[in-house]
Amino acid sequence: MRKWRSAAATAAWVAVGTAAGALGAWQLAGADGGAGATHSRPLDEAAVREALAKASDSATRSGAGVTGGTRTPPPRRPSGTASREPAGKPSRSPEPAPEPRPARTQAPERSTVRFTGGTATVECRTGGTVFLVSWSPADGFHIDDDVTRGPAAVARLEAEPGDDDEQDDLRYEIRCAADGPRARVVADTDDD
Known part of the structure; x- marks a missing residue:
């Protein structure tokens, strides 16, 4: 009997x-939409922008994200009031103008600026302002902590050579021109 219980x-x-x-x-098979064992890959910057544009377009078409979607009907006149319009034409009260949709703001374009002391990723924003997103020193240099990142008309950073006594520091001003961001060396006013 024990054998049967153990087997059961x-x-x-x-x-x-x-x-x-x-x-x-x-x-697990149904978790990825039935596509089997697909592996996700990280998106590059272009794929992220494309996905955001598609999501933004579908939200705009469906009315999502648009404020003021409900309209109140125009007020009705009492039935005994006179109309200024000639007889035969129905009197119509003016409808409120539709609310303007918020303008789609375009993300600022990012560009990479290369200079002797390194590189910087820069955004040229509205009004000609510049914003330093990130910066990286070239081999043999380091970027000083005193960075003016913006947004401003001019962003500033200083690239210091590794052997600080041999070479001068390189001070840069980065501005947004009509054809994109530009970096230029400016005179070092520090005496140290």
Whole structure:
């Protein structure tokens, strides 16, 4: 009798384990839309912009994100009031003008500016202002902590050579021109 109980308990555990494994595999297969074992890849900057543009366009078409979507009906005149319009034409009260949709603001374009002391990723924003997103020194240089990042008409940074006694520091001003950001060396006014 003990053999039968032990065999039945073992069979029950095997059945429960098999069912749990099958259920887990079924859930896993359905988790990615039924596409099987696809692996996700990180998106590059262009793919992110494309996905954001698609999401923004679909939200605009569906009316999502647009404020003031409900309109109140125009007020009705009492039935006994006179109309200034000639007889035969129905009197119509003016409808309120539709609310303007918020303008889609375009993200500022990012550009990489290269200079002797390194590189900087820059955004040229509205009004000709510049913003330093990030910067990286070239080999043999480091960027001083005193960075004017913006947004401003001019962003500033200083690239210092590794052997500070041999070479002068390179001070840069970065501005946004009509054809994109430009970096230029400016005179170092520090006497140290």
